[in-house]
Amino acid sequence: MVWSLSGGGLSHRVLTPLLQGVPFEALIPYGIMLAFFGVSGAGLSKLRHMQNGGKRGRHSVxxxxxxxxxxxxxxxxxxxxxxxxxxxxxxFELSHPWKVSLVIDEGREPHADHPEAREGDYVKLRLRIP
Structure with a gap:
């Protein structure tokens, strides 16, 4: 801070600060960045709120x-x-997450429990649990 002497005579000398202008042009990029951070944060918050069906987010699930x-x-x-x-x-009974798929591997011997399987085909059921 810069100080100047004001007053006319020796008895009235008072120190007063010189007022300097703030270069607001240098603050414009910071204002733009702050605005975009606020807009993106609000947008992500609204998106998460909409994805939760209008309910607050769950923690420690x-x-x-x-x-x-x-x-x-x-x-x-x-x-x-x-x-x-x-x-x-x-x-609802068909939308169970446990999926059963039929896999036919060729080139293996038929299983003794499935004599109806053709020669060269091996039938197995695969259970996929998510």
Whole structure:
């Protein structure tokens, strides 16, 4: 800070600071950056709020909570959705996450339990658990 002497005579000397202008042109980029950080933060917060079905985000989600959220997603179509219907909607029994697929490997001997399998085909069921 720069000080100057003001006053006319020797008896009235008072130290006063000189007022200097602030170069606001140098502050414009900081204002733009601050505005964009605020807009992007608000946008991400709104996006997360919409993805949760208008509910607040969940913290400390364990395996049981994940399983119930997956069941709610299969029941309602939303991860955080809930329903008070007593009966499950049609197709709920078919949307189970455990998938069974039929795999036919050629070039192996048929299994003794499946004599109807052709020579060279080996039939096995594969259970995929997510």
């Amino acid at each position: 364990d395996q049981w909570d994940r399983q119930m959220m997956e069941r709610d997603r299969r029941l309602t179509g939303f991860l955080r959705g809930q329903t008070d219907n007593v009966r499950a909607p049609p197709g």
